[in-house]
Amino acid sequence: QEREANKEMVVYLIDASPRMFTPANAAKPDEKQETHFHTIVNCITQSLKMQIIGRSRDEVAICFFNTKEKKNLQELAGVYVYNVTEREQLDRPDARLIKEFSCVEDSFMNNIGSRYGITSGSRENTLYNALWVAQALLRKGICEDCE
Template sequence: MDIDPDDLFRDEDDDQDNDYYQHSNYGKEMVVYLVDASPKMFNSVSVSADEKEETHFHTAVSCISQSLRTQIINRANDEVAICFYNTKEKKNLQDLSGVYVSNVAEREDLDRPTTRLVKNLLV
């Protein structure tokens, strides 16, 4: 009896005859940004040119904001979520303490990157 290990351990998603494989959106990415919001993240790192104090947290949020802007322009069908951990408040489907999901707490689906999402992140 010959057993083909490639066939034995093959993932069903690799089957090109599989309906899901044929209908899935290959160009779509689902991204979850995970940001530490512990007190250490709010220690001052430097002072910027406009005399504004920079922290690790603000740098992370700024990078996420820039990434979302790029996604809005280049990949509007992508889906994103922004999750903060080590927070005082909690907002998530599992009701976990210290976890705040900013844009998908009421449902399981991720959001598309929008200007509203960027604006809410920076406020």
């Protein structure tokens, strides 16, 4: 019971706007330049690996915002929940999730895509939407633990 009480639920929020796909650092012309998006994917992949090793009961959701496609229970625009299907609880990190997520960059633009055309005068705030989705995912996870 004590181990269950120490379980953490984590929602990773990732900005998927076009600026995240620009080089993260000024590299020399002959060096491969990593994007901000690539760096974030690597960091989350490492975090998931550590959760498997140290905290195997933790549960996670990976949520992109500023996306062209939407996939979330609230049907909010610009938010794509990567690994939690509708009406399902948060995932426990496993090898399948890590393998699939570490390769998300390869198919991201074809399957999910960045949301172009976001202007400062836009009424749509995808970060706000993502926070609502994250809050709902966490609340759902907590409520399911109470049953």
